[in-house]
Amino acid sequence: MNLFDRASAEIIALHRFFVAWFDKVTSADADFSRFDQSMGDGMQMIAPSGAILDRQALVGYVRDCRDTFDGDFSIDISDIRPVWESDDAIVVSYIEKQQRKGVKTARRATALFTKSSSAPSGVEWRHLHETWMQTAEN
Template identity: 35%
Template sequence: MTGPHAAAGGTVAGGVHRTDGTARGTVAGGVHAADGTARGTVAGGVHRTDAGGSREAADRAACRAEIVRLHEVLERWLSGRAPRTAEEFAAFARAHLPGFTLSGPDGSSLTRDQVLAWVEAAHGRTPGIGIRIREVELVAADGPLLVAAYQEWQRGTGADRNRRATAVFLRDPAAPHGLRWRHLHETWMPETPTG
């Protein structure tokens, strides 16, 4: 694990791994404490292991939560259950960094602007869509970057094709779950299992 093992109280900046339960100061963004005792101010991601948790478990949980959150936003938008407002669309758009790229399962390569334009125009076009995320795995975490793999199962689209995906995230304490999307690579799954 990276980051200093700090035992002193006060203000801490960056990714700090704590095992002694003595964090004090100001907390801003992504605090992961298994025992709920983190106090004070920390800028960046603080990861606590004093109750059996770990930085890896916290990163895995953050990736899973963000992947599920964004797909719930996307499902509501595509189905039309979300109103077509700038605020609702921003919940999807803000998740993607300016340099975001998508490698689609058909081999296409899209920029952030192209993805956002497609999603914005697709509001309400798939009223019966259901998206489920399965088997989220943390592939790598190094400094500000995290890589996660998962399965995306879609129903109600007329062509229920499931896909495997690999996402690259950049840590951002101001973002939901402390992560923003940098790249997404999707591949069609060879078969569509039932269930």
């Protein structure tokens, strides 16, 4: 697979993990190491609120949010596009739509990935920037 295909597969797989991890019904079967192994050293996330989370804070946040929902959480990923690419790194953008307890939100994300033979999809997350979209229908 090329770098864009690996990054696309990683985005989809990681968000499937989130749905499983955050749901009380499926969280017991979700493997947290899958998330931990895909977060690269120096990983940083800029949340839609503008908060900056380093790798340690992000991993801790996800770990602490296990079992948050009771069958009322979903994520849909669409419009994955390459933005920039080199031999061992790629920037992609995508749209993430969530439904939490009946409330729909949407965010546009831009992510930097680097090749990693030890990461589940062959790439690791290095930087993620999410921005709220006007409505979930966008």
